[in-house]
Amino acid sequence: MIAELTQALEAARVVNIIGPRQAGKTTLVRDIYKKGRFITLDNDATLTALENDPIGQLEALTQATDVPLIIDEAQRSKRLAMAIKVLVDARRRMGQFILTGSSNIFTHADVMDSLAGRVQTLPLRPLSAAEIYRAPPVTVLDWARHAENLGALPSPPPFTRSEVMNLVTRGGYPEIRPLGERARQKRYRAYIDSIVDRDVADILRVRKTDALRRLIDQLAVRTSQELNIQALCSNVGIQRPTAEQYCDVLERLSLTERLGAWASGEARRDVRHPKLHVLDTGICAALRNLGSDSFVADAHPAALGGLLESWVFSELRKNLPYQADTWRLWHWRGDRGRKVDILAESGRSLIAFEVKASATITPGDLKNLRWFMSEGPGRSWNTVGIILSLGDQPLSFGDRLFALPLSVFWAKGWKQG
Structure with a gap:
């Protein structure tokens, strides 16, 4: 899975890892991948700050860094998808964000259409x-x-x-x-x-x-x-x-x-x-x-x-x-x-x-x-x-x-x- 993640980060501005809770998404991006800046929206204070000013918070978190921002439990935010769209449209660099969540935040038709070719989704399922x-x-x-x-x-x-x-x-x-x-x-x-x-x-x-x-x-x-x-x-x-x-x-x-x-x-x-x-x-x-x-x-x-x-x-x-x-x-x-x-x-x-x-x-x-x-x-x-x-x-x-x-x-x- 690390190889797939690395390839996806080279080909897409946003990598979206989805799968059921406790399937190992957080372990993958935090303990195995060992790169990027990590925040979790399971933290209510972080979630509240992001909901109040999503673009401002994301700009502050990604400023002057080439490593991806990893956002865990991304599905908890209602405003995250549109804010990410604004930022990745302005910055054309690959591998800007890694999102993990139990459901896909990019399901709204407008967001899906505008982010076509910019997001790569990787499913992570329980162990085979x-x-x-x-x-x-x-x-x-x-x-x-x-x-x-x-x-x-x-x-x-x-x-x-x-x-x-x-x-x-x-x-x-x-x-x-x-x-x-x-x-x-x-x-x-x-x-x-x-x-x-x-x-x-x-x-x-x-x-x-x-x-x-x-x-x-x-x-x-x-x-x-x-x-x-x-x-x-x-x-x-x-x-x-x-x-x-x-x-x-x-x-x-x-x-x-x-x-x-x-x-x-x-x-x-x-x-x-x-x-x-x-x-x-x-x-x-x-x-x-x-x-x-x-x-x-x-x-x-x-x-x-x-x-x-x-x-x-x-x-x-x-x-x-x-x-x-x-x-x-x-x-x-x-x-x-x-x-x-x-x-x-x-x-x-x-x-x-x-x-x-x-x-x-x-x-x-x-x-x-x-x-x-x-x-x-x-x-x-x-x-x-x-x-x-x-x-x-x-x-x-x-x-x-x-x-x-x-x-x-x-x-x-x-x-x-």
Whole structure:
């Protein structure tokens, strides 16, 4: 990430690092980057001074210095974006500001248009499995696009079911994941309370925070399912516009993501039936009071399936920037119960992923992917099918159809670039 930050500062006047609270943004810019002048808008006195005279304060802080001004928790200021616009229009030097925050302050249309080409946004998400295991980024999509056999696949490390359960239930927040289960779940629930009480308030005035908290609990239960707003409203006791507004805010805060439904024609892609993923499964497990013992070997796979699918989606999402090609992620559903959990698209290539919470692959597990690739909408595309499972060996079923262990997400032999 330091390399990306350095390159961005050489190419843009403002670098905007966004991601959920406690994902490591402040550590990155203050303790690792070790350059620039640092202020935080979590300090109420600093925030008040900046709101009263934003241009004057920024001019004083940046005068006679070539290092960037780092502004932490930038989303707390309502006037910061326009003040930065004035200053960077007057000064054409690259790398003037580094902003960090849980949401993007440059979302107002006028500011976005006037700062086009001047701001580079870098997302910072919780730790990936590769980062936890100190492995390189996972370029599985690049491998799959050209996959003819398993020869070019790095050797997936051996793992146990309990190791995967540990990864899924601990989540990726650096300060929280090392804690014991009880302390960790308590911290994650307190974290959500702080998001509702503080970060959401920076974006939207919420009259009934208890309703928002209930909605988040319901989304945790529904992770990896198609988002049914009407059922959500019924269970939470709110109106549809309110539910949609809350979902938008949670997505802006990088807590959830809606995954659109794919169709072979771009005009037919359906924004009305997205899947909803809670992006950190540690948070999701804590809100549902699920620990690693909730997924013992003889438990029904459905108890784990949705959580594991969201974990895989989040891992793919975190590794998208490291692929040689640009990919977009979708899900697909057809008639007769046919579906593809996650679909990655680049040009005329599709990678269709199914996630299985078991170690054994049966002929029935291959049915949807085979149909999608041979008779369904994937037949006219360059399509590869992959089942990700708790199995311990990569398998090829011919016709560009593979089963891979989940440990490919922390294998150490992936090629970069």
